[in-house]
Amino acid sequence: MxxxxxxxxxxxxxxxxxxxxxxxxxxxxxxxxxxxxxxxxxxxxxxxxxxxxxxxxxxxxxxxxxxxxxxxxxxxxxxxxxxxxxxxxxxxxxxxxxxxxxxxxxxxxxxxxxxxxxxxxxxxxxxEGVYPGPQFGIEGSRRLTGVYNRPIIGTIIKPALGLTPDETAQVVAELVASGVDFIKDDEKLMSPPYSSLEARVKAIMPIIRDQEQRTGKKVMYAFGISDVDPDEMVRKHDLVVREGGNAAVININSIGMGAFLFLRRRSSLVLHAHRNGWDLLTRHPGLGFDFSVYQQLWRLLGVDQFQINGIAAKYWEPDASFVQSFHDLQKPIFSAADRPLPVVCSGQWGGQAPETYRRTEQTLDHLYLCGGGVVSHPGGPSAGVRAVRAAWDAAVAGIDLHEYAKSHPELAQSLAKFGSKTVSEGR
CATH class of the missing domain: 3.30.70.150 (RuBisCO large subunit, N-terminal domain)
Known part of the structure; x- marks a missing residue:
């Protein structure tokens, strides 16, 4: 040829x-x-x-x-x-x-x-320059959370659906007191009748603001504002901004590239991308797209934080695929400014921290997001956050988790509960 x-x-x-x-x-x-x-x-x-x-x-x-x-x-x-x-x-x-x-x-x-x-x-x-790219990305996410030299530690409100705004606020209050850096609505939660976005924002943001006034630390809370109507999505965005919020969860495949760009050009929030539906485009190895292709489009449009699963995820994706996705996001398309923050997620708890640290070549520029691995901790969500922080401290220091747990009881509890399953099972 x-x-x-x-x-x-x-x-x-x-x-x-x-x-x-x-x-x-x-x-x-x-x-x-x-x-x-x-x-x-x-x-x-x-x-x-x-x-x-x-x-x-x-x-x-x-x-x-x-x-x-x-x-x-x-x-x-x-x-x-x-x-x-x-x-x-x-x-x-x-x-x-x-x-x-x-x-x-x-x-x-x-x-x-x-x-x-x-x-x-x-x-x-x-x-280059045709599309806005990330507004915050890695550096902006670190600046807004005040977290440097370690992963940003985050969690997800669970149960994903069913909690009222007041019940959600009770969970948030416990989490912010624990020193968590980031909290998000589950991607399935947008604005249902029992927990409208308006009611949720008004219940949660006073807790975030009060914690900031008392401690100087403002926890980043990403509210689910996805909507097929771009104008309605911007209205939701503006509601979050008025109440002092600084982040939003966007289901990028559900709203499409045009609606996302419409929002990005008007946004002052960190845009946290959930890629639900992506598996349909990639799961068959002989069909669809590699993530290396898919992620470039959304980065150009302006994703600030990008969920990519994690080590021993609860979903189908192999560890090697996650690691490749992590490194894909670390590579500039045109400049370092177009790199979003990788979000390590899907069945994570502290047990995967050492392997995540090793396989990502000791890169700490990511959001380590644990849902059930935090909120179902035997000592409660606050203890779950402390357990994850301890696991990462141990991983970076090169100390075995079980050894470190001898002086960190929350990590010991986490190992006792989640460690009964091997890490490879994605707990």
Whole structure:
């Protein structure tokens, strides 16, 4: 296969393709179908037009074939390859809707595929500054919480649904007294009739403000403000701001890129992204997207904090996938300012701290978020927070958790409850 040259302004997308036919022919078909071509020759598709607007194959590598296709298909052997397609910036522009339509979305409709996964995205320098990017990110999150030289320790209000505003406030009062840095609504909680956002904000924020006045520490509380109506979402944002709040949980896949950008351009809150629904796009290894691709779009739009699961998570994602996601978020797209704060979550308690510290190469720039691992502690939520803090102190100091627990009773209680299951079981 003759490969085209890359141009500095090209949008480069790498696909892992699988087909019962020729992988080389299918790579060429991607470039044609997703730019200037169709199923028949076109009189207007001149060499001059193609030179300006046609996508081109710039890299191609055969992979081992497989006997079982990713999608049901007839055949005995299915050919696989990785190919990089260059999309001319002149044809696509810097509109992310165009990028997702041309380079990411429509490719799956090509019928010859038995498998297709987008595994790489490289945007040219022309995208820098087009979108707002994180407003707070790592440095802003640290500044607002006053936490440096250790992970920001956070928790989630549990039960996720069912608590009244007053009941939620009781949990918050205990948590802020414990020295927790961050609290959030569960992603499933937005503004149900029994616990409207307005009632919840008015019950919680006086506790946050009182704690700040007494101690100087303002706990960051992220309220769930997601809404399919961008104007309503901004109204909710403004309510939180008026009461002195500084963060919001946004279900990014539920509201979409346009609504998120609408909010980001008007926001003064830290935007904490929950990616529920992401698993549908990535869980099958032969289909969908790698997180390295997906996260770039949301970072450009302005995510400040990004949930990515954790070590021994309660969900399906393997540890290696979490570690890769963590490092993906640490890499600048264009500058260090476009890095959001990684949020380590999903079935976390202090027991995973040493392995998290080791596997993330001793990077402390993250939010360590524990739900049940804090609020279900035998000594209560406050003890749960102290147990997690102790676990991280031990991890950074290189001290075995069981040894450290001899002088830290909350950690000992945590190990006794959660440690009865191995860490690999995601407790």
């Amino acid at each position: 003759d490969l085209a040259e890359r141009r500095p302004s090209d949008i480069l997308v790498t696909y892992r393709i699988e087909t019962a036919g020729s992988a080389e022919a299918l790579a060429v078909k991607i470039g044609s179908d997703q730019s200037t071509g169709t199923f028949v020759d076109l009189p207007g598709e001149t060499p001059q037009l193609k030179a300006r607007a046609a996508a081109r194959v710039v890299a191609f590598e055969k992979l081992d074939s497989v006997e079982v296709p990713s999608l049901p298909a007839a055949g005995e052997v299915f050919n696989r390859a990785e190919t990089t397609i260059a999309y001319p910036l002149e044809a696509v522009g810097t509109d992310l809707a165009a990028v997702t339509t041309v380079a990411l979305g429509g490719v799956w409709s090509i019928k010859e595929f038995t498998g297709l996964r987008v595994v790489g995205l490289q945007l040219p320098p022309e995208f």
